[in-house]
Structures are given as C-alpha cells and as structure tokens.
Amino acid sequence: xxxxxxxxxxxxxxxxxxxxxxxxxxxxxxxxxxxxxxxxxxxxxxxxxxxxxxxxxxxxxxxxxxxxxxxxxxxxxxxxxxxxxxxxxxxxxxxxxxxxxxxxxxxxxxxxxxxxxxxxxxxxxxxxxxxxxxxxxxxxxxxxxxxxxxxxxxxxxxxxxxxxxxxxxxxxxxxxxxxxxxxxxxxxxxxxxxxxxxxxxxxxxxxxxxxxxxxxxxxxxxxxxxxxxxxxxxxxxxxxxxxxxxxxxxxxxxxxxxxxxxxxxxxxxxxxxxxxxxxxxxxxxxxxxxxxxxxxxxxxxxxxxxxxxxxxxxxxxxxxxxxxxxx
Numbered sequence: 234x235x236x237x238x239x240x241x242x243x244x245x246x247x248x249x250x251x252x253x254x255x256x257x258x259x260x261x262x263x264x265x266x267x268x269x270x271x272x273x274x275x276x277x278x279x280x281x282x283x284x285x286x287x288x289x290x291x292x293x294x295x296x297x298x299x300x301x302x303x304x305x306x307x308x309x310x311x312x313x314x315x316x317x318x319x320x321x322x323x324x325x326x327x328x329x330x331x332x333x334x335x336x337x338x339x340x341x342x343x344x345x346x347x348x349x350x351x352x353x354x355x356x357x358x359x360x361x362x363x364x365x366x367x368x369x370x371x372x373x374x375x376x377x378x379x380x381x382x383x384x385x386x387x388x389x390x391x392x393x394x395x396x397x398x399x400x401x402x403x404x405x406x407x408x409x410x411x412x413x414x415x416x417x418x419x420x421x422x423x424x425x426x427x428x429x430x431x432x433x434x435x436x437x438x439x440x441x442x443x444x445x446x447x448x449x450x451x452x453x454x455x456x457x458x459x460x461x462x463x464x465x466x467x468x469x470x471x472x473x474x475x476x477x478x479x480x481x482x483x484x485x486x487x488x489x490x491x492x493x494x495x496x497x498x499x500x501x502x503x504x505x506x507x508x509x510x511x512x513x514x515x516x517x518x519x520x521x522x523x524x525x526x527x528x529x530x531x532x533x534x535x536x537x538x539x540x541x542x543x544x545x546x547x548x549x550x551x552x553x554x555x556x557x558x559x560x
Contacts, residue, residue, distance in 0.1 A: 269300040271299075271323055271324065272293075272296045272297045272299070272300035274323045275295075275296040275300060276293060276296040278312075278319040278320060279292040279295065279296060279316065279320075280292070280316065280407075282311045282387060282407070282409065284387060284407075284409040284411060285409075286309075286310050286409035286410050287309050287310070288304075295308060295309060299320060299324065300324075305328075306320040306321040306326060307320075307321075307328050307331055310334075310409060310410070311407040311408070313333060313407075314330070314331070314333065317331070332425050332426075333408075333426040333427070334424065334426060335401065335403045335406040335408055335423070335424065335425075335426050336390075336401050336406050336408060336410070336412055336421050336424075337401055337403075337421065337423075337424045337431060338376050338382075338399045338400060338401055338420055338421050339420060339421070339431065339433050339434060339435050340398060340420050340435055341398075341433045341434070341449040341496070342370070342372055342375045342376070342434075342446075342447040342449060343394065343396025343397060343398040344378075344396050344397045345396055346448045347370055347371065347372050347375055347446060347447040347448075347449075348370075348371040348372075348445075348447070349369050349371065350366065350369055350370065350371050351366075351369050352369065353365070353368070357379050358380075358381050359378075359380070359382070359415075359416065359417050359418070360381055362377050363418065371445075372443075372450065373418075374418060374420065374434075374435040374436040374438075375420065375435070375436070375447070376399050376418065376420045377417075377418065378393055378394075378396075378397035378398045378399055380393050380399070381415050381416065382399050382411075382412035382415060383399065385412055386411060386412055387409070387411065388405050388406070389405060390402050390405035390406040390407070391412060399421075401421070403426060408423060410423075418435070419435070420435045424477070425477050428475075428480070429482045429484070429497060429498040429501050430475060430480060430482055430484055430487055430495065430496065430497045430498075431475065431495070432451060432473050432474060432475055432494060433449075433494060434449070434450050434451040434473075434494040435472075436450050436451060436471075436472065439471055440454065440471070444492075449494055450492060450494055451471075451473050451494040451495075452491070452492055452494075453468070453472065453473070454491060455468055456489045457485075457487075457489055457495060458473065460485045460486055460488075460489040461483075461486050462483070462485070462523030462545070463479050463483070463545070463547075464476075464479060465477075465479035466486055473495070481545040481547070482501075482502075482503075482544070483523075483544060483545035484497040484502055485524075485543055502544050503544030503546070503559045504537070504539050504542050504544055504559070504560055505518075505526070505537045505542050505544065505546075505548050505557055505559055506557065506558050506559070507534075507536060507537055507556055507557050508556045508557075509534045509535075509536070511554055512529075512534050512535050512556050513532070514529060514530070514531055514532040514533045514534060514535060515531075515553065515554075516529070516531050516535075517551045518548035518549075518551050518557060519535060519548075521547040521548050521550070521551040522547060522548050523545065523547060524541050524542070524543055525538075525541060526538045526539075526542040526543070544559060
C-alpha cells in the first residue's frame with residue numbers, strides 16, 4: 234500500500250469537505266429565511282391538531298398568518314377562547330369575545346322514525362351510500378348513519394346511536410368542521426355551545442311529504458314561529474330555523490312543536506326568582522313577561538308563578554333594581 238497515495242486521498246477529501254462546508258455555510262446565510270419570533274411563540278400555544286379548520290395549512294401556517302396580520306388571533310376553533318387570549322397577548326392586541334360553537338347533526342330521523350326506501354348492503358360509508366339513489370332513507374335530507382363523519386373526526390367526538398344516526402358529543406367537539414366537510418347530506422351544522430334549543434330537521438320538502446317519510450320532521454306548520462315571543466323563530470324553504478342571536482332558550486317553540494322536531498333541554502330550563510324585600514313594585518318586570526308569569530300590583534311586592542315562567546330572562550333585563558335572578 235502506497236502511503237503517499239493514502240495521504241493524498243485524505244488531504245483531497247478533507248479539502249473538499251472544507252470547501253463544501255464553507256459553501257453550505259455561505260448559502261445558509263445568503264438564502265436564509267427569516268422566521269418571525271412571534272410566529273414561533275404563537276405556534277407554541279396552539280393545540281397542534283393541524284386540522285386546517287382555521288383555513289391555513291396546519292398550525293405552522295396559521296401561526297405565520299397571524300404574525301403577518303393575515304389571520305385573527307381567535308382564528309383557531311380548536312384552541313378556543315383560552316388559546317385566542319394567549320395569541321392576542323403575544324401579538325399585543327385585544328381579542329373579541331366569540332361565542333363557542335359545536336357541530337350538531339340536525340336530524341332525529343333514526344331507523345325507528347324515518348322510513349327506509351331499500352336495504353343497503355354496500356360499503357359502510359355515507360358518500361358511497363348516497364351515490365345509490367341518494368341513500369336508503371326515504372328522507373333525502375337525513376343522516377345515513379354509516380359513520381363517515383366518525384372517521385373524519387380527530388377528537389373522538391362523534392358516535393353512531395343504536396338507531397343508526399350520528400350524534401356529536403358537545404363536550405368533545407372542537408368545531409374543526411371536518412365532519413361538516415365530509416357529510417354528503419349537509420346535515421351537520423354549527424350551533425352555539427350554550428344553545429339549549431335546536432331545530433333538529435334539515436328537510437326542505439313540503440309538510441305532507443315530510444310527514445309521509447318521517448314522524449319527527451319539520452312539517453312547516455309555523456306554530457313555533459307564532460309561539461316565539463322574541464321573533465327568534467324564522468321560516469324559509471319550508472323549514473323552521475332559529476335565530477340564535479335572538480333566542481332566549483325559553484323553549485316555547487319546542488313545547489308547541491307537534492312533531493317534536495325541535496330539541497330542547499328542559500332539564501336546564503331556568504326560572505325567575507324575585508328578592509321580595511328589594512322589590513319596589515314598579516311593574517316593569519310584569520309588563521315585560523311574555524307569558525304573564527309575574528303577579529303583583531303597582532307599588533306591591535311581586536311574585537313569580539313558577540308554573541307559568543318559561544325562564545326567558547326578559548323580567549331580569551327590565552328590573553331597574555336588579556332584584557330578579559334566574560335560577
């Protein structure tokens with residue numbers, strides 16, 4: 234073995250290594266991409282779901298967008314209010330309070346309440362089933378219950394009930410919107426997390442047709458619209474809808490609905506309570522009550538008839554002495 238050849242090869246390789254190393258060092262400085270430290274700080278407080286619900290390619294994309302001023306501090310639906318507050322502090326801005334929303338399957342037509350057109354034996358996927366005559370359900374607007382949304386949910390927030398219909402667990406839902414994207418029936422909508430009254434029907438057909446297909450569908454009778462004392466019930470395309478900004482969760486619409494197409498959590502229904510010793514008998518609460526649940530004459534102590542009270546809170550808002558509390 235020639236020692237000179239070995240030394241020459243070693244020197245050559247070492248020289249090439251130094252040359253390439255110097256070139257790479259120069260290139261890294263010349264073509265370096267500056268990273269905004271704010272973007273790095275924002276990335277650290279994000280949940281890391283990389284779901285794309287913010288409209289950007291993952292959490293890194295959202296962090297860069299916020300740092301560049303292309304996205305709002307509260308643009309991450311998964312992180313919620315706490316995350317938005319942290320992002321706002323990093324950016325040195327105030328963040329507007331937003332109503333927390335969750336996804337909801339607006340359909341109650343399970344296999345006991347909604348008729349089937351045929352028995353489906355194909356791939357257990359809603360998109361595949363919908364390609365065959367719109368699916369097996371007679372209601373073309375209803376949930377097919379084959380779990381496409383379940384597979385899309387990264388947070389284990391969706392389950393299929395015994396009645397073969399999807400149900401979203403509000404406490405687990407992050408409002409990422411993936412289930413809404415994959416549902417071929419557009420039967421999943423966003424609703425406020427604190428909303429205790431929801432129209433659980435998506436069918437826009439005429440009432441007679443709906444009744445023939447599903448026993449719990451909205452038949453467009455408008456009884457709920459007439460019953461609502463706050464003009465929160467709206468009606469379009471043969472379907473009742475709730476204006477959540479006006480809704481007080483009084484649940485009158487659900488009580489009056491003949492087909493029970495409107496869901497209401499009656500266990501959470503509130504009642505007004507008057508602190509009688511502080512009441513001055515101004516009657517403003519009595520005038521504001523849409524159901525006549527407050528008793529008492531002018532300059533007398535008022536009382537609430539709990540059997541009539543619907544918990545709308547109108548009396549609480551009108552009381553000048555703040556003696557009415559909702560319980």
